Amino acid sequence: xxxxxxxxxxxxxxxxxxxxxxxxxxxxxxxxxxxxxxxxxxxxxxxxxxxxxxxxxxxxxxxxxxxxxxxxxxxxxxxxxxxxxxxxxxxxxxxxxxxxxxxxxxxxxxxxxxxxxxxxxxxxxxxxxxxxxxxxxxxxxxxxxxxxxxxxxxxxxxxxxxxxxxxxxxxxxxxxxxxxxxxxxxxxxxxxxxxxxxxxxxxxxxxxxxxxxxxxxxxxxxxxxxxxxxxxxxxxxxxxxxxxxxxxxxxxxxxxxxxxxxxxxxxxxxxxxxxxxxxxxxxxxxxxxxxxxxxxxxxxxxxxxxxxxxxxxxxxxxxxxxxxxxxxxxxxxxxxxxxxxxxxxxxxxxxxxxxxxxxxxxxxxxxxxxxxxxxxxxxxxxxxxxxxxxxxxxxxxxxxxxxxxxxxxxxxxxxxxx
Amino acid sequence: xxxxxxxxxxxxxxxxxxxxxxxxxxxxxxxxxxxxxxxxxxxxxxxxxxxxxxxxxxxxxxxxxxxxxxxxxxxxxxxxxxxxxxxxxxxxxxxxxxxxxxxxxxxxxxxxxxxxxxxxxxxxxxxxxxxxxxxxxxxxxxxxxxxxxxxxxxxxxxxxxxxxxxxxxxxxxxxxxxxxxxxxxxxxxxxxxxxxxxxxxxxxxxxxxxxxxxxxxxxxxxxxxxxxxxxxxxxxxxxxxxxxxxxxxxxxxxxxxxxxxxxxxxxxxxxxxxxxxxxxxxxxxxxxxxxxx
Numbered sequence: 215x216x217x218x219x220x221x222x223x224x225x226x227x228x229x230x231x232x233x234x235x236x237x238x239x240x241x242x243x244x245x246x247x248x249x250x251x252x253x254x255x256x257x258x259x260x261x262x263x264x265x266x267x268x269x270x271x272x273x274x275x276x277x278x279x280x281x282x283x284x285x286x287x288x289x290x291x292x293x294x295x296x297x298x299x300x301x302x303x304x305x306x307x308x309x310x311x312x313x314x315x316x317x318x319x320x321x322x323x324x325x326x327x328x329x330x331x332x333x334x335x336x337x338x339x340x341x342x343x344x345x346x347x348x349x350x351x352x353x354x355x356x357x358x359x360x361x362x363x364x365x366x367x368x369x370x371x372x373x374x375x376x377x378x379x380x381x382x383x384x385x386x387x388x389x390x391x392x393x394x395x396x397x398x399x400x401x402x403x404x405x406x407x408x409x410x411x412x413x414x415x416x417x418x419x420x421x422x423x424x425x426x427x428x429x430x431x432x433x434x435x436x437x438x439x440x441x442x443x444x445x446x447x448x449x450x451x452x453x454x455x456x457x458x459x460x461x462x463x464x465x466x467x468x469x470x471x472x473x474x475x476x477x478x479x480x481x482x483x484x485x486x487x488x489x490x491x492x493x494x495x496x497x498x499x500x501x502x503x504x505x506x507x508x509x510x511x512x513x514x515x516x517x518x519x520x521x522x523x524x525x526x527x528x529x530x531x532x533x534x535x536x537x538x539x540x541x542x543x544x545x546x547x548x549x550x551x552x553x554x555x556x557x558x559x560x561x562x563x564x565x566x567x568x569x570x571x572x573x574x575x576x577x578x579x580x581x582x583x584x585x586x587x588x589x590x591x592x593x594x595x596x597x598x599x600x601x602x603x604x605x606x607x608x609x610x611x612x613x614x615x616x617x618x619x620x621x622x623x624x625x626x627x628x629x630x631x632x
Numbered sequence: 633x634x635x636x637x638x639x640x641x642x643x644x645x646x647x648x649x650x651x652x653x654x655x656x657x658x659x660x661x662x663x664x665x666x667x668x669x670x671x672x673x674x675x676x677x678x679x680x681x682x683x684x685x686x687x688x689x690x691x692x693x694x695x696x697x698x699x700x701x702x703x704x705x706x707x708x709x710x711x712x713x714x715x716x717x718x719x720x721x722x723x724x725x726x727x728x729x730x731x732x733x734x735x736x737x738x739x740x741x742x743x744x745x746x747x748x749x750x751x752x753x754x755x756x757x758x759x760x761x762x763x764x765x766x767x768x769x770x771x772x773x774x775x776x777x778x779x780x781x782x783x784x785x786x787x788x789x790x791x792x793x794x795x796x797x798x799x800x801x802x803x804x805x806x807x808x809x810x811x812x813x814x815x816x817x818x819x820x821x822x823x824x825x826x827x828x829x830x831x832x833x834x835x836x837x838x839x840x841x842x843x844x845x846x847x848x849x850x851x852x853x854x855x856x857x858x859x860x861x862x863x864x865x866x867x868x869x870x871x872x873x874x875x876x877x878x879x880x881x882x883x884x885x886x887x888x889x890x891x892x893x894x895x896x897x898x899x900x901x902x903x904x905x906x907x908x909x910x911x912x913x914x915x916x917x918x919x920x921x922x923x924x925x
Contacts, residue, residue: 336677363678430678431787438837473875479792485757494791518726555800567732615678622891628876631886 226324281540283373289542292331293550295323296400299562307558310583311549318420321396322347328356335534339365344536349543351400355440357530357549358390358612366396367533372542374398376551380570384530384604389455390612393471397530398547399568403605404599408500409489412514421449424497430477431454432496434489435469436483439625440610442469444500444525448608454525455611459620466624473628481629490515502596505566509596516597518605526607528568554580559586566595572596647713671898681895692894697883697900701907704879706792707862711801715858716808716851718802723813723850724843727820741810749804753871756800758792760872768789792874798866808857816850817843852919882906 222483287472297592298305298321308319324584325331331352335345339360352360371378390395409418424433435442444454446465472478479495487504488516489495491512505517533543553571560567561576579587599607613621626632671689673681694701726737744752759766767790770776779785785793820843828838866881873879880900887897 299849327889333889335893431789431792459774476876478875485871488757489761489791490759492758492763495787567790588655616677619676619891619893626891627887629886630874630875 215286216224226379230362243447249617252602266541269433283541285315285317285545286539286542288320289348289539289546290320290322290346291543291546292324292347293320293351293400294325297351297529297563299559304469306584307550307555309547310555314549315542315545319542319546325351328353332356332359333599339363342536344538345534346538346613347534348533348537348539349531349546351529351531353529354388354527354609355389355612357397357532359533360532361391361614365535367535367537367540368395369398369547370544373541373549380551380553380556382568382570382604384607385568388528388609390609391530397532398512399528400531400550401565402526402568403565403588404502404519404529404596404603405438405445405499405527406502406517406519408486408505408508408515408555409443409496409497410490410495410512410514411516413493413496417516418518420522421445425472426475427477429496430475432494433472433478434480434482434486434495434498435478436486436499436501437483437629439621441501441525441527441623442499443625444482444610445520448520448523448525451522454608457611458607459617462621462624463570466628467627479613484529502599506594506596519606523606524603526566526604526609528609554583554585558583558585559587560597561591564591566597566599643648650654667898667901670894672900673895675895677892677894682861686895689895690903693896693899694903699880700880701903703877704863704881706905707801707869707877708762708859708865709799709842711805711862712859714798714802715806716855719806719809719813719854720851723810723817727814727817737906738811738814741807743816744803745807750867752804753800753867756796756803756872760796760799762789793873794873794875794877796872797868797877798871801862801865804868805858805862808861809854811852812853812857813847816847816853820846821837839923842880848919849896851873852916855915856912859911863908864904 268437271472299307305321308321311317312319331350338345340363357366371394376631385399386394388397391471401482407418407421407424411417413432424435440454443462443465444523446468447454447457447461450464450468452461452464469478482489482498484504485502486495486498487508490498490500491508498519502517505515506516509517531542531543531547537543550559551569553569553575556567556569557571557575557580560569560572567573575585576588576592579585623632658701669683671683672683672687674684674689675681720875722741726734730737752873753897758764761767766915767776770779771788772788772830775786776790778916780788784795790796792801793858811858824842824846828842829835833841862877862886864881866879866885868876869879884897884904887893890899
């Protein structure tokens with residue numbers, strides 16, 4: 215689908231920005247088990263510019279790589295739906311990139327959830343073939359899995375000076391990629407607690423507050439095993455970035471008590487948004503990205519980072535093995551890590567930005583990329599969290615296949631799907 | 633000799649069967665074969681699943697998911713019964729009293745299908761919300777106290793209870809019940825009813841002796857079209873239910889997509905299919921509807 219033809223969904227893009235997040239879509243698409251072809255509905259817009267052969271070749275160190283250091287006339291990037299800036303049915307940041315490098319970015323919004331994207335390409339990757347994508351954007355634990363399985367090409371850091379310079383230090387040496395060899399963060403989010411202050415009548419500060427008998431049947435946890443176990447582990451004094459099956463068992467036992475006594479109403483994906491907004495839920499484990507959308511419309515809702523810590527998840531850009539145009543992918547990652555480009559994306563996406571300096575650009579605006587000032591976004595602690603929050607944020611560890619099975623089983627026992 | 637002639641005479645029919653058979657082969661038999669083959673394998677996604685004829689997959693799947701299997705049967709059964717009780721009078725009125733509004737009324741029955749299944753179910757989240765008018769009304773009429781006591785609901789709310797799940801399933805599959813019932817009621821020869829009344833049968837008796845038996849094919853088709861998808865449904869249980877109302881579809885989905893445990897998921901799917909098949913056979917025997925098939 216070309217981006218100069220308005221796709222039916224683009225009309226809703228601005229609406230969607232307020233009412234629907236990409237996680238919203240992914241949960242629901244997940245719930246439909248793929249029956250709802252959100253992918254086809256939303257498969258919006260590849261780049262539109264004419265792709266002529268290009269020989270753009272910036273001076274760069276030529277290493278021992280097996281691919282040419284030239285920009286290919288077109289390349290493919292898979293991302294989640296509603297996860298990049300949109301204006302007049304186009305993606306301005308991608309347009310700028312295409313113009314600068316004289317290429318044609320085929321931007322494919324075909325990731326609805328990590329598991330099914332993995333399922334779709336696993337056999338091809340295992341067979342050592344090109345999956346037709348030069349860049350994919352997957353969440354920490356799935357990205358870690360690809361790295362473990364050898365499905366990802368190492369980055370060529372000489373091509374990424376902007377990333378080197380502007381990647382926020384807290385993203386260095388994450389357990390899923392300890393030496394920063396494979397992953398470049400795209401967007402992040404925090405998992406914490408959301409609550410309706412009118413119904414609680416007090417401020418919540420810790421995960422233990424969710425177990426207050428006054429909120430019986432009005433509390434929900436998340437369907438994402440790592441988020442729910444992570445927060446509960448932190449509450450129990452366990453570090454989720456370095457936990458064992460025994461620790462998961464402890465988290466399970468703690469949660470099980472409250473499942474059995476009906477303290478916990480359900481495990482939700484983004485569905486909690488509606489329920490929190492309309493008072494069906496008093497308090498819930500929530501994602502910061504959803505709260506950015508919910509808080510302005512619901513003044514009585516609050517987001518809190520539990521005092522014992524919160525979870526940080528990141529969607530990471532990475533180059534699949536045997537990709538045909540890895541050079542373009544490198545160029546894009548480096549391009550995105552310019553603060554003004556990251557600011558363009560951030561002003562629309564509203565998740566947490568891993569690029570240093572983007573908030574400064576948003577404070578003043580940047581006419582060179584046609585970006586007006588948006589101090590509201592620049593000062594929003596959910597989009598640019600203060601250092602004190604980031605210091606409390608933990609990344610769930612990369613589980614071995616065996617651990618993952620056991621963790622999943624423990625979690626499924628809680629959600630009634632063991 | 634006779635058999636050969638028969639085959640020969642039927643020959644022109646074979647090419648006509650071809651598209652259907654091909655469709656079945658590609659989209660039914662082949663996937664079924666893979667599923668069956670997968671159901672006795674062991675291993676994991678990364679290292680691959682090896683065929684070890686591990687039939688314990690079946691016994692494990694059944695024993696560890698008894699609660700969900702029972703629940704699926706119970707919820708799908710209740711929803712089918714409810715759908716029947718709602719759809720029969722509805723189809724009856726449209727078929728016998730619809731007059732010139734018949735087509736319009738049928739349109740209205742199908743109208744919800746113009747919207748996506750998921751959206752329709754999400755709408756129920758709003759309808760049954762804790763602070764919504766439905767919950768509020770039922771609460772003030774003390775209906776929820778009764779349903780709470782019966783275990784259909786809990787905590788004076790509708791959402792995240794068995795009642796919400798069953799209501800959602802009933803609503804979503806109601807047209808599948810209504811349409812076959814309508815078709816079988818519509819084609820009943822009204823003169824038979826007149827004859828019955830002429831022979832001094834009262835209306836109730838005429839209904840029981842004529843209308844009801846003649847609509848049996850519709851009842852049979854309607855209940856199957858409702859029950860079979862309902863028992864495998866997991867959207868309603870996911871969106872309207874809680875951890876205590878998960879159905880077998882939720883387990884299969886979780887095993888396929890989250891666990892990547894294809895063998896147990898396949899074994900569970902087959903168990904479910906076998907269960908449904910047995911049910912259909914028994915049901916067909918009881919209704920004695922050989923001529924319907």
